[in-house]
Amino acid sequence: MGLMYSSTRNGDKKFTASQAILKGLADDGGLFVPESIPALDVTIDELAKMSYQETAYAVMKQFLTDFTEEELKNCINKAYDSKFDTEEIAPLVQADGAYYLELFHGPTIAFKDMALSILPHLLITSARKNNVKNDIVILTATSGDTGKAALAGFADVEGTKIIVFYPKHGVSPIQEKQMVTQKGANTFVVGINGNFDQAQTGVKQMFNDKAMAEEMDKEGYQFSSANSINIGRLVPQIVYYVYAYSRLYANGAIAKDEKINVVVPTGNFGNILAAFYAKNMGLPIGKLICASNENKVLYDFFSTGTYDKNREFMLTSSPSMDILISSNLERLIYRIAGNDAKKNAEFMKDLTTSGKYEITDEMRTQLADFYGNYTSEEETASVIKKLFEDTGYIIDTHTAVAAGVYEKYKKDTNDVDTKTVIASTASPFKFTRSVMDAIDHKYDSMTDFELVDELSKLGNVKVPQAIEEIRSAEVLYDTVCDVDEMPDVVRRFLKK
Numbered sequence: 001m002g003l004m005y006s007s008t009r010n011g012d013k014k015f016t017a018s019q020a021i022l023k024g025l026a027d028d029g030g031l032f033v034p035e036s037i038p039a040l041d042v043t044i045d046e047l048a049k050m051s052y053q054e055t056a057y058a059v060m061k062q063f064l065t066d067f068t069e070e071e072l073k074n075c076i077n078k079a080y081d082s083k084f085d086t087e088e089i090a091p092l093v094q095a096d097g098a099y100y101l102e103l104f105h106g107p108t109i110a111f112k113d114m115a116l117s118i119l120p121h122l123l124i125t126s127a128r129k130n131n132v133k134n135d136i137v138i139l140t141a142t143s144g145d146t147g148k149a150a151l152a153g154f155a156d157v158e159g160t161k162i163i164v165f166y167p168k169h170g171v172s173p174i175q176e177k178q179m180v181t182q183k184g185a186n187t188f189v190v191g192i193n194g195n196f197d198q199a200q201t202g203v204k205q206m207f208n209d210k211a212m213a214e215e216m217d218k219e220g221y222q223f224s225s226a227n228s229i230n231i232g233r234l235v236p237q238i239v240y241y242v243y244a245y246s247r248l249y250a251n252g253a254i255a256k257d258e259k260i261n262v263v264v265p266t267g268n269f270g271n272i273l274a275a276f277y278a279k280n281m282g283l284p285i286g287k288l289i290c291a292s293n294e295n296k297v298l299y300d301f302f303s304t305g306t307y308d309k310n311r312e313f314m315l316t317s318s319p320s321m322d323i324l325i326s327s328n329l330e331r332l333i334y335r336i337a338g339n340d341a342k343k344n345a346e347f348m349k350d351l352t353t354s355g356k357y358e359i360t361d362e363m364r365t366q367l368a369d370f371y372g373n374y375t376s377e378e379e380t381a382s383v384i385k386k387l388f389e390d391t392g393y394i395i396d397t398h399t400a401v402a403a404g405v406y407e408k409y410k411k412d413t414n415d416v417d418t419k420t421v422i423a424s425t426a427s428p429f430k431f432t433r434s435v436m437d438a439i440d441h442k443y444d445s446m447t448d449f450e451l452v453d454e455l456s457k458l459g460n461v462k463v464p465q466a467i468e469e470i471r472s473a474e475v476l477y478d479t480v481c482d483v484d485e486m487p488d489v490v491r492r493f494l495k496k
């Protein structure tokens with residue numbers, strides 16, 4: 001029998017990988033977890049010779065055991081192709097004694113592409129395997145970045161449609177332009193007269209509307225989400241840690257079985273959890289270094305054992321990490337509670353009712369693999385400036401939060417020799433203004449696209465295709481609606 005999954009809040013019901021991908025979230029509100037973390041069954045010498053796609057197969061087949069070889073390889077090859085601007089898919093760049101794992105070479109130049117480029121294929125394969133005949137309609141509310149990455153991932157994927165709702169006056173001009181210029185016959189983008197929370201609530205209401213579900217079923221559709229807690233987004237993220245390790249080994253930077261550290265700029269805890277899973281598959285990782293911005297709820301959790309979201313929400317220059325509830329942390333809590341769904345469910349209930357929970361001392365001892373710290377706004381800017389001045393390499397604000405925490409880790413622990421991989425989660429071109437402002441205030445008066453050209457010159461890197469496209473791309477969507485009109489907008493689009 002293959003690997004089965006169950007909810008972090010109820011261990012009784014078992015699901016196959018494809019069922020867990022199709023459902024996304026368990027009915028009890030819990031997250032799907034594998035009953036055990038499978039070991040890698042290939043040697044490091046074998047991995048060293050593999051391409052990204054081959055590595056992806058070696059890792060993912062261990063988790064998605066009800067997919068056939070052909071199905072899984074098909075998903076992988078459709079995802080990691082020329083949508084990425086380098087054949088390496090996730091290249092490593094050495095700068096100032098660390099290795100930056102660039103996860104931003106996909107269509108929207110940020111790390112969400114690593115998972116969202118394959119999720120549509122995993123989802124549609126899962127639907128067919130479970131005899132779902134309907135087309136899958138993805139409904140997404142976005143505050144900016146996820147919407148574009150999901151659109152790019154689902155565009156023209158047969159058997160799917162995607163509708164993205166964004167707050168008409170709540171995203172940056174570049175983010176809006178990225179979305180409303182999206183090509184693809186199965187895509188639809190709608191501005192909402194309201195904020196992100198209202199858009200999100202509107203989408204949730206459609207998911208819970210039984211009458212609408214029946215009506216859709218008659219038309220041959222069913223709703224699904226591309227939510228970041230889907231196991232189909234987590235598993236593809238394990239791949240690049242294994243790949244990074246094998247590249248370091250292949251180019252002689254590390255010896256066989258030598259441990260490396262990993263630093264991850266963290267928001268929802270998905271990316272670093274993937275590194276934790278990689279370690280548990282047998283990859284020689286020493287410390288998992290969890291980097292936060294000024295929303296340092298995770299740093300406080302690692303230092304005190306109490307998770308407490310009751311605090312001021314800070315808007316920072318690393319907005320994709322501005323999060324007070326790190327959903328994927330639930331998978332770690334479940335594990336250190338001894339895979340005890342009942343105990344985990346109690347913590348999560350405390351989180352809902354009082355906004356906090358405190359883990360036991362026994363659970364805390366199992367967090368020894370992790371180190372947490374944070375980087376302030378001022379420190380983030382100086383990290384970007386200093387790295388550029390010392391090496392010429394330009395990193396984005398999220399990556400700079402990680403680099404800043406790595407410096408603190410070295411000072412705190414004296415662990416200066418272990419080779420260290422820093423997850424680089426966005427291209428500096430995605431956060432051009434903050435990055436250029438960190439390097440020199442003289443750029444303040446330039447327009448967004450002047451800054452793009454200046455950054456290209458300064459860093460000696462080509463302007464990414466994703467940015468070039470929006471300079472000239474045609475606006476394809478101008479639909480704007482009120483929150484209560486969302487269901488009708490969905491109906492109209494699906495009738496076309």
Ligand SMILES: *Cc1c(COP(=O)(O)O)cnc(C)c1O
Binds near residue numbers: 266321425426
């Ligand atoms: C989403 C995101 C993060 C945070 O990743 P999590 O998996 O949510 O912890 C960090 N950096 C960037 C650029 C992101 O888009």
